[in-house]
Amino acid sequence: MADFRAIADAVKAGRAKIVKTLVTEAIAEGVAAESILNDGLIVGMNELGVLFKNNEVYVPEVLIAARAMKTGTEILKPLLADANAQSRGVVAVGTVKGDLHDIGKNLVAMMLEGAGFTVIDLGVDVSPEAFIDAATNQGAQILGMSALLTTTMPSIKLSIDAIREAGVRDKVKIMIGGAPVTQSFADEVGADGYSPDAASAADLAKVLIGLV
Ligand code: B1M
Numbered sequence: 001m002a003d004f005r006a007i008a009d010a011v012k013a014g015r016a017k018i019v020k021t022l023v024t025e026a027i028a029e030g031v032a033a034e035s036i037l038n039d040g041l042i043v044g045m046n047e048l049g050v051l052f053k054n055n056e057v058y059v060p061e062v063l064i065a066a067r068a069m070k071t072g073t074e075i076l077k078p079l080l081a082d083a084n085a086q087s088r089g090v091v092a093v094g095t096v097k098g099d100l101h102d103i104g105k106n107l108v109a110m111m112l113e114g115a116g117f118t119v120i121d122l123g124v125d126v127s128p129e130a131f132i133d134a135a136t137n138q139g140a141q142i143l144g145m146s147a148l149l150t151t152t153m154p155s156i157k158l159s160i161d162a163i164r165e166a167g168v169r170d171k172v173k174i175m176i177g178g179a180p181v182t183q184s185f186a187d188e189v190g191a192d193g194y195s196p197d198a199a200s201a202a203d204l205a206k207v208l209i210g211l212v
Contacts, residue, residue, distance in 0.1 A: 002025070002026035002031040002035070002040070003022065003026075004035075004039040004043065006022055007019065007036065007040030007044065008039075008040050008041070008043040008047060009044065010022060010068065011040075011044030011045055011048070011065055011072065012044045012045075013065070014061060014067065015068055016067055016068040016071040019068045019069070019071050020075065023036055023040075023071075023075045023076065026040070027075070027076075027079065033076045033079035034199070036072070036076060037072075037076055040072075041072045041073065041076075044065070045066075048061075048065050069103055070103070073107065073110065076110075080111060080113075080114040081113045081114045087116060087118045088117050089117055089118070089141045089142065089205070089209045089211075090118045090119075090120065090140050090141050090142070091118070091119055091140060091141070091142040091143075091144055091205055092119075092120040092122055092131070092135070092140035092143050093108055093112070093119060093120070093143075093144035093145075093146065094121070094122030094124070094126030094130065094131065094143075094144070094146070095123070095125065095145075095146045095147065095148070096125075096126055096146065096147050096155035096156055096159060097125055097126060097128070097152070097158070098125065098149070098151070099124065099146075099148055099149055099155065100124045100125060101124070101146070101148035102123070102146075104148065104177070104179070105121075105124070105144075105146040106121075107198040108144060108146065108177065108198045108202075109121050111198040111199055111201060112144075112201065112202050114202065115202035115203075115205065115206065117202075117205060120134055120138055120140055122134060126145075126159075128155075128158055128159040128161075128163065131143050131145070131159050131162075131163060132163055132166045132168060135163065135168050135171060135172040136166075136168055136171075140172060141172060141209060142172065142173045142175060142208055142209060143159075143163070143172055143173070143174050144174075144175050144177070144201065144205075145159060145176045145177075146176070146177055147176070147180065147181055148178045148179055150180045153178075153180060153181065153185065156176050156181070156185075156189055156191070157189040160174060160189050160190055160191060164190075173193070173208040173209070174190075174191045174192050174193075175191060175193040175194065175195065175201065175205065175208060176189075176191045176193075176194055177194060177195050177197075177201055181194060182194065192208055193207070193208055
């Protein structure tokens with residue numbers, strides 16, 4: 001029986017080796033990769049977020065936990081991806097300008113790949129110009145923008161405005177997400193869609209590209 005509590009605690013404590021061992025054991029026991037992700041790794045990171053907010057832990061601890069989380073997600077990656085899927089389209093994902101949070105964006109990329117999309121990962125602190133380049137020169141049919149800070153949410157609007165001004169808005173679909181982002185914000189800034197988590201981001205991409 002997988003010990004989700006122990007996985008969450010290991011992420012919180014930044015114990016990458018323990019995360020690796022527990023995740024590997026859970027997979028060997030036949031536990032679904034999605035459960036390990038949602039009930040173990042993400043729970044740990046969210047709990048750490050509460051401690052971070054209350055100044056009970058600080059940036060160094062959070063960075064170490066992020067590394068431990070990455071160790072776990074890298075092990076799950078091949079299990080979340082469908083090796084036989086033909087590319088369903090090209091999605092460029094990035095965390096918007098000014099924002100360095102990439103765990104959620106990486107999970108979105110992973111779930112999109114798992115759903116059969118070709119993913120261009122633009123990284124973090126992505127400028128509006130880089131999103132425009134992905135749409136015009138790299139074949140992206142969907143742009144996925146992630147923001148984790150209330151102070152970087154305006155970068156989503158700036159990026160969408162720049163895409164419109166560059167004359168490429170009608171060539172590309174735009175989906176957005178991240179903890180502070182909402183459907184009403186998506187409506188306000190003129191995005192084509194919003195999703196609250198990585199799994200529904202992959203579903204949304206299928207809808208935006210006309211597959212369902
Ligand atoms: Co930061 N941080 N952080 N941080 N950090 C938050 C976001 C914060 C909520 C913590 C808190 O106070 N409780 C707070 C923001 C407050 C606010 O704006 N209202 C905060 C702050 C303040 C900061 C700094 C300013 C702290 C400082 O320096 N004083 C600083 C800013 C740096 C910058 O970006 N310029 C900072 C720095 C950092 C670290 C570098 C230490 C580290 C990031 C490491 C990394 O990403 N490699 C970090 C972390 C880890 C967090 C918390 C603890 C965890 C974020 C995370 O990875 N969650 C976070 C607290 C929290 O969220 N509970 C916090 C797990 C992840 C799976 O969830 O990213 O929400 P999330 O992604 C989800 C969904 O949102 C959605 O799917 C994902 C999976 O289901 N989703 C999308 C995400 N993107 C999507 C895109 C889509 C669709 C869905 O379509 C394209």
